[in-house]
Amino acid sequence: MEFLEHHFFYFILMIFSLAYPLAQSFERRINYYSKWSRLLPSIIVMMILFIPWDIWFTDLSVWQFNSDYICGIKFFLLPLEEWLFFIIIPFACVFIHEVLNYFFNKQLDSGSYIxxxxxxxxxxxxxxVIYSDRLYTLICFSLTSLSLFILAIHKPNWIGTFFRTYFVSLIPFLIINGFLTGSFNETPIVSYSSSQIIGLRILNIPIEDSMYNLLMLLIVISIYERKSTLK
Structure with missing residues (x-):
């Protein structure tokens, strides 16, 4: 399809990811727009870690962006669409978090999730440790492992709802990252150096990406929920 072979393909994916959460932000039951003041600093803190990491890995060619699917505007080696990714995807995931908390039990058994x-x-x-020679695996797994240990030690009352949000968000994750990695299209938008990953994939998505997504979401929701309790 011509849609899948377009310089604005990555940009269109991001707009598609943003459209529904943004349109529903003003729905009176969820009232998501009123929580943006908590969400914005959460996303900024996450980006302070993830943007330098992304720039570093791009510079080392741990991953690369296909110029056929991006608009061509770059900041510090990263396509404009990649910057939007770190804003739009957390925005959409926290929207899922709020919807699940509204329609389902907000107090889940923490013990099981710890x-x-x-x-x-x-x-x-x-x-x-086993794959310490694979840079993406080493950095992603070790940072996520450390963050999960901290999460389990602190035992926040939202740990259950966090994991529920993460598991549900895996559905859109597989769709969006599936397109990014070429699972549904002829060539990927983002390709990975085979020497820097384990090689285990879901569709065409490196398993590391699922933990990368978990870490990103954990940082954002940790700060977001903390600001909620301090409010």
Whole structure:
């Protein structure tokens, strides 16, 4: 399809990701727009970590962006669309978080999710050591493992709702990242150096990306929920 072979393809994906959450932000039950003042600093803090990381890995060719699918505007090696990714995807995921909290039980059994956090942290720590020669695997798994250990130790009352949001967000994650990595289109927008990842993929998405997404979401929701309790 011509839509999939376009210089604005990545940009269109981001607009598509933003459209529904933005349109529903003013829906009176969720009232998402009134929470943007908490969301903005949460996203900024996350970007302070993720943008330099992204620039570093782009410079090292851990991943590369296909010039056929981006508009061509770049800031510090990163396409404009990549900057938008770090704003729009957290915006959409926190919208999912708010919707789930509104329509479903906001108080979930923390004990089970603390065990999940500890277990996943241990697994990631193990694989970050085993694959310490793969830069993306090492950095992504070790940072996510550390963050999950901290999460489990602090036992916030929102730990259950965080994991619920993460698991639900995996559905749009597979769709959007599927397009980014060439799962549904002929060539990927983002390609990865095979020497810097484990090689295990979901569709064409490196398994590391799922933990990258978890870490990004965990940072944003941690700050977002903390600001909620301080309000």
């Amino acid at each position: 065990k999940i956090a500890y277990s996943l942290a241990c697994i990631l720590a193990f694989f970050s």
